[in-house]
Amino acid sequence: MTGSSLFPDTIVRLIAGVDEAGRGPLAGPVAVSAVILDDARPIAGLNDSKQLSQAKREALFPLIQERALAWQVIFVEPEEIDRLNILQATMEGMRRAIAALQPLPELVRIDGNRAPKGLNCIAETLVGGDAIEPAIMAASILAKVSRDRMMVQLHASFPQYGFDVHKGYPTPAHLAALAQHGPCAHHRQSFAPVRRALIRS
Known part of the structure; x- marks a missing residue:
C-alpha cells in the first residue's frame, strides 16, 4: 500500500519506520534500519x-x-548484493531488520515505493517518507551513521580507495582509485564500474 494508513494510529500502536543507506555505492554493504519510536x-x-x-x-x-522502543540495523554485504541484486538485497535487509525488532511492530512504514514480501505485519510504502514519518527519519539516521562508520573502518584496511571520504560512492576519486588499484574484496562486482575495473585488472 502507498499513502495513508489502513488503520488510524490510535489503533495501530507499534509502528516501525524502515529506511536504508548505501544502495548506490560501488563498495561496502547496504545498511537497513528499522525503528519503533516511543511517543x-x-x-x-x-x-x-x-x-x-x-x-x-x-x-x-x-x-x-x-529512547526508541526498539531498533535494529542490518548490513547486507557485497557478496549477497552481487548474488541477489541491490534491490532484492535491500528487501532482504528490510525483512531481517523488521523480524529482529522486539517488540514486533503491527505496522511498518517503508521509505520508497517497494515493500518486501513475506512480512508478518501490515506494510505501507511512503515515497519521500524520510521527510514525513519520524520513525523513518530515525531509521534513516541509524542506517546512514552505521554505514558511514563501517566505511571508515574499511578505510583503515584499504586506505588506497578513500572510503573514509566518499563512503564507496562512485566519485571521480573513487573511480580513479579503482582504475589504479583494481577492486578489493569489499567492492560490488555486479556494479558496472567495478566489472570494468576487474576486466582491466
Whole structure:
C-alpha cells in the first residue's frame, strides 16, 4: 500500500519506520534500519539523514538508540548484493531488520515505493517518507551513521580507495582509485564500474 494508513494510529500502536543507506555505492554493504519510536520519549531534531549535518546525525544516533522502543540495523554485504541484486538485497535487509525488532511492530512504514514480501505485519510504502514519518527519519539516521562508520573502518584496511571520504560512492576519486588499484574484496562486482575495473585488472 502507498499513502495513508489502513488503520488510524490510535489503533495501530507499534509502528516501525524502515529506511536504508548505501544502495548506490560501488563498495561496502547496504545498511537497513528499522525503528519503533516511543511517543513518551520524543526526540527533537529528527529529519531525513541527508538533510542533516554529520555532526547532527552523530548527536541524534545515541538518542534514537536510547529512547526508541526498539531498533535494529542490518548490513547486507557485497557478496549477497552481487548474488541477489541491490534491490532484492535491500528487501532482504528490510525483512531481517523488521523480524529482529522486539517488540514486533503491527505496522511498518517503508521509505520508497517497494515493500518486501513475506512480512508478518501490515506494510505501507511512503515515497519521500524520510521527510514525513519520524520513525523513518530515525531509521534513516541509524542506517546512514552505521554505514558511514563501517566505511571508515574499511578505510583503515584499504586506505588506497578513500572510503573514509566518499563512503564507496562512485566519485571521480573513487573511480580513479579503482582504475589504479583494481577492486578489493569489499567492492560490488555486479556494479558496472567495478566489472570494468576487474576486466582491466
